[in-house]
Amino acid sequence: MSVRVRFAPSPTGALHIGGVRTALYNYLFARQQGGTFILRIEDTDQNRYVPGAEEYIVESLRWVGLLPDEGVGFGGAFGPYRQSDRKAIYREYAERLVASGHAYYAFDTPEALEIRRNDEPNFTCNHATRGGLVNSLTLPAAEVQSRLSAGESWVIRLKVEPGQEIHVHDLIRGSVVFQSNELDDKVLLKADGMPTYHLANIVDDHLMQITHVIRGEEWLPSTAHHVLLYRGFCWEDTMPRFAHLPLILKPVGNGKLSKRDGAKFGMPVFPLSWKGETPEDSFPGFREAGFLPEAVVNFLALLGWHPGGDQELFSLEDLTAAFSVEHISKGGARFDFEKAKWFNQKYIQSADNAVLATHIRPLAEAKGYRVSDDYLAVVAGLMKERVTFLPDFVEVGYYLFEPIREYDLEMLQKKWNPGMEQVFESLAAVVAPLEPYESGVLETAVKAFIQENGLKPGDVLSLLRLALAGTMKGPAVFDMAAALGPEETVKRLHQLVVQGSKVHQGVENA
């Protein structure tokens, strides 16, 4: 039987980066096994539904390159793939469970249960308490019928039989055993007619012929209920295999990574930025922070999984080939933003200049820079070993697009002297007519000029750098001069003279 896996997020807001990792592992497993990767939207909670979240999920998957083979917006023979569109199906299956004696109608209101919970610390609906509650197990059949037809509010609960041992075989953790006495009678169908996660999940996984359930560790405790459901439906022979992923933890402190940690630690925890109703509900994304999707994928893949060996850099194809569920770690993984940065730097460094240019283009345009693709590629080449994020190209390297905003005054003061005025005017004259105006040609000419005039290379070159970039950091001087062109180079040389004289006077006066 061919492998079918699903990524089943619920559209309650922006998709957490941990969700992206879950999608990634599902995707890798499907690809590697020649299987099918399905996107199912679990929107069974009407109250938590957030408009736009579904689109966000799809756009996120698209950005990181994890396109589903089937699912909402992607077609497939097992639809619909949005659970709210499958409402009638769940009711039918829930009633089937009631008919077979594996579930029952319960009439206790949430308020009534809440009161019980407050009175009895460990109160829960289970085999021990259901006899004292209002349901189709305790009420005469006729009354159940009359309550039902009277339109009274009810839910369907799973009837967990006590005294059983439920063995779950997890692909990552091995055998996990639960005692049915400890399990509560989970609500399967809610009062609004919608299923809970538990019912919808099992029905859909069965109907969609899911073979492997790869999901977060937070689902491990309820897997016992899921097994009971498969049994109740007599689907145990085709029950999917389970793999529960370790959680992604906060960078520091205790607990799992949460939405708020982004703001708290000054880093994104979502793939794309999200604009919520309020500023507090809005979050920055990896994409907007200037990450390449390949870097995010690589980083995420290694957060909780490693194939062994010393390789750190993996393309999606590499990951597909190397992936194995057995190599997924059991312990939670701390979200290490420093490592994410390193991956991004690596991917930017090795990216093609023309490709980088397409990424820089919108950033440059946002700043009002009007430049050619060729020029952007040149900038990419000059800066890519000096940046961490995409916006750094236009921010750190702004001087490749606009005049110097500020000079490193300390350095200028140190290197400048009145004689330099003449030197740089002459240098401008030497450089202006150079042809072709290329790095090597410039270097030869400038160095000859330095030698002929008996100047100190360190002084002239430093000042030249200051003239072109304003700072002592940056690409090789002659590369910058070549990129800027003769006109701009000369202009900046003159500008330096102005600045240098100013600084010198300041020193004299002081």
Next chain:
RNA sequence: GGCCCGUUCGUCUAGGGGUUAGGACGCAUCCCUUUCACGGAUGAAACACGGGUUCGAUUCCCGUACGGGCUACCA
């Protein structure tokens, strides 16, 4: 509280009954470079603790501690 899961350098991890416990991020030092980076080299840095089992445990078993998850008509 109850149930379940986990624990190798600060972090992500490899490994596995006998190893100098390996790699990567970060950090430090040095080299390269008339800048900054990149790159290269080197270094500091770990098997949570206590019992077993064993000739021998970091590795297997049991406890303890610590961490995490679940405990909703949320997913």
